[in-house]
Each structure stands twice: as C-alpha cells, then as structure tokens.
Amino acid sequence: MHKKKSTSQQLRIQHNACAGCQKELDILTGVVSGLAQHFRLRGPQWCEYTGQLFCCVCHLNELAVLPALVLQHWDFAPQRVCQLAKAFLDSIYNQPMLCVSAVNPYLYSKVPILAHLRESRKRLSKIFSCIQCPSRTRMQSMVASRLYLLEDNDFFALRDLVDLSKGAFAVLPGFVQTLFERFSLHIKRECSICLALGEPCGANDFCNDPNDIIYPFQEDNVKRCSLCKLPFHKRCFMKIKSCPVCTRDYIQHKSQKAKAFSHGGLESIPECSNNATQ
Numbered sequence: 053m054h055k056k057k058s059t060s061q062q063l064r065i066q067h068n069a070c071a072g073c074q075k076e077l078d079i080l081t082g083v084v085s086g087l088a089q090h091f092r093l094r095g096p097q098w099c100e101y102t103g104q105l106f107c108c109v110c111h112l113n114e115l116a117v118l119p120a121l122v123l124q125h126w127d128f129a130p131q132r133v134c135q136l137a138k139a140f141l142d143s144i145y146n147q148p149m150l151c152v153s154a155v156n157p158y159l160y161s162k163v164p165i166l167a168h169l170r171e172s173r174k175r176l177s178k179i180f181s182c183i184q185c186p187s188r189t190r191m192q193s194m195v196a197s198r199l200y201l202l203e204d205n206d207f208f209a210l211r212d213l214v215d216l217s218k219g220a221f222a223v224l225p226g227f228v229q230t231l232f233e234r235f236s237l238h239i240k241r242e243c244s245i246c247l248a249l250g251e252p253c254g255a256n257d258f259c260n261d262p263n264d265i266i267y268p269f270q271e272d273n274v275k276r277c278s279l280c281k282l283p284f285h286k287r288c289f290m291k292i293k294s295c296p297v298c299t300r301d302y303i304q305h306k307s308q309k310a311k312a313f314s315h316g317g318l319e320s321i322p323e324c325s326n327n328a329t330q
Contacts, residue, residue: 055103059096062105071102072110072136101137110134116141119210123155126163128217141210148200148207165216165225170206172228177204179235179269185245187238194231201228239267254295255288 057065068077077096097111098104101118115130116138122128133141152159152166160167180202183191195201200209215224239246250265254277266274266283275284277295284295 056098059098059105062098063096066105070096070107070110071099071104072106072134075107075109077105077107097134098132099134099137100131101133101141104134106134110136114138117210117214119150122210122213123150123152123159126159126217128214144210146197146209146211148209148212150208150210150213152206152208163216165219165222166213169212169216169225169228172225172232173201173206174204175269175271176228176232176235177202179232179239182239182249182267182269183235183243183246185243187243191235191238194234201231236269239269240265251283253288254282254284254297255292256296258292259288260285 063077066077069075070077095108096105097108097113099106099111101116111132111134113132114135116133117128118131118133118141121131152170160170180191192199192202198209200207212224215222239249241247250267252262253259253264253266264285266285270283273286275286275289276282277284277298279298280295282295282297284292
C-alpha cells in the first residue's frame with residue numbers, strides 16, 4: 053500500500069502528468085471546480101493500487117480487492133483503482149500468485165479457516181501423490197484449472213482468499229475435502245494398483261483390527277516408528293509400547309555383542325543403527 057500524499061504534492065512528483073496517458077493534469081479550484089462538479093467532470097483521481105494520479109479517462113472509479121490489504125490485514129474492502137490496475141488485478145484473480153508465508157506468516161494464526169485449508173491441502177497433496185495408476189489424469193481433471201490445490205505449498209489465488217473471507221459460506225474448504233474423500237475411495241476401494249500401497253498394522257497379533265489397512269497418506273489415528281517407519285494403529289501401539297521390529301533387532305544386536313565379548317572380541321560385530329524405538 054502507498055502512503056497517500058496531498059494532490060498538489062503528487063502532481064509535483066508526476067510533473068502534472070497522468071500516470072497512464074501522460075496527459076496534463078490540473079487541480080480544479082474555486083468557480084472552475086463548481087462548474088466541473090455541475091457538469092460531472094472530475095479532476096485527478098488517486099489509484100489505491102499504484103499510488104498515483106490519473107485523468108478521468110484512465111481512472112473510471114472502478115473497484116477492486118487489493119492483495120496487499122488481504123495479506124497484511126485480511127481486509128477485502130474494495131478500493132478505487134485506475135483502469136490499468138483493474139485490468140491487471142482481474143487478470144491475476146484466478147492465478148496462484150499469493151504466498152501467505154512469504155508476506156505474512158502470522159496470518160495463519162489470525163485466520164483459522166486459512167490455517168485449516170493449508171492443512172487440508174497438505175493432506176490432499178499427500179494422498180494425490182499415492183495415485184500412480186492410469187486414473188491419475190482423470191483425478192487431476194476434477195480440479196480443472198486449479199491444479200495448484202494438489203501441491204504442498206501455500207500459494208493461493210486471490211479468488212481463494214476472497215472465498216475464505218465468507219467464513220461458514222466459503223466453498224473451497226468443502227471442495228478440498230470432497231477431493232480428499234474421492235481420492236481415498238479410489239485408493240481403498242476402486243483401484244487394485246493403489247490398493248497395494250497399504251500395509252497391515254505392525255502390531256501383528258496384537259492388532260485390534262487386522263483388516264484395517266494403513267496407507268501412506270493416513271495421519272489421524274496412525275503412529276509410525278521413527279526408525280523403520282513401520283505403521284501402527286495408535287490404539288495398537290499403546291498396547292505394545294514399542295516397535296517389535298526395532299526391538300527385535302536391538303535384542304539380537306545386544307545378544308551378538310554379548311556372545312562376542314564372551315569369546316574375547318568385539319571387532320567383528322557391526323554397530324546396529326536401529327537401537328531405539330519411538
């Protein structure tokens with residue numbers, strides 16, 4: 053945003069010329085100003101986007117939402133802009149050009165619906181990366197021109213943020229959730245290729261539900277070993293307390309070291325990398 057100067061100051065900076073067509077600009081005062089208002093003629097017009105003055109041909113008092121106000125203050129009040137600015141803002145309205153974290157990362161803590169959408173997009177990106185079958189192209193077509201929604205970043209189009217400003221009436225969060233559910237159905241029920249990505253719970257005989265396969269995109273109610281990444285249902289892991297694979301490897305390693313020590317040497321025993329569990 054530009055700090056607004058007085059009209060006379062800005063005219064001096066612009067050498068009394070319109071920032072668009074370079075036509076000479078004049079301040080209408082006194083009787084001339086009264087006549088101009090009577091005939092609905094306008095003097096120099098300030099553009100909130102460029103911070104410059106324009107003539108009445110280059111500035112028609114059109115309104116636009118300014119990205120800077122949105123990212124800095126979550127302010128969607130339309131501002132008066134010149135024709136050049138209006139055309140530019142219209143052209144980028146649907147383009148993912150606004151990176152929230154780069155401009156104002158604190159906005160996520162102030163706008164819960166924005167933070168929620170960021171997390172939903174991360175989940176959507178993760179599940180979409182699991183779809184490597186021929187249906188991937190068909191799945192992509194479901195988002196049409198908004199392929200960026202499938203990427204794990206926080207670039208948004210102005211269109212997205214305007215939608216989120218509607219709060220409970222916003223459409224985008226529901227759209228992203230619908231995509232996630234559709235992709236999940238494809239992986240778990242419809243595609244034998246994607247279905248093979250699933251793994252059984254690492255608790256084995258201690259698993260409460262062996263038929264509940266765990267997929268790479270699942271995070272809720274899932275725990276993964278920090279070393280071997282073996283997945284567990286959280287409720288199953290609470291019963292066994294530690295990863296059986298890493299625990300077994302650790303016990304075997306300790307046993308080997310003990311045997312080697314009893315024979316008088318440790319040189320032949322390699323160090324075990326998996327010596328702890330989550």
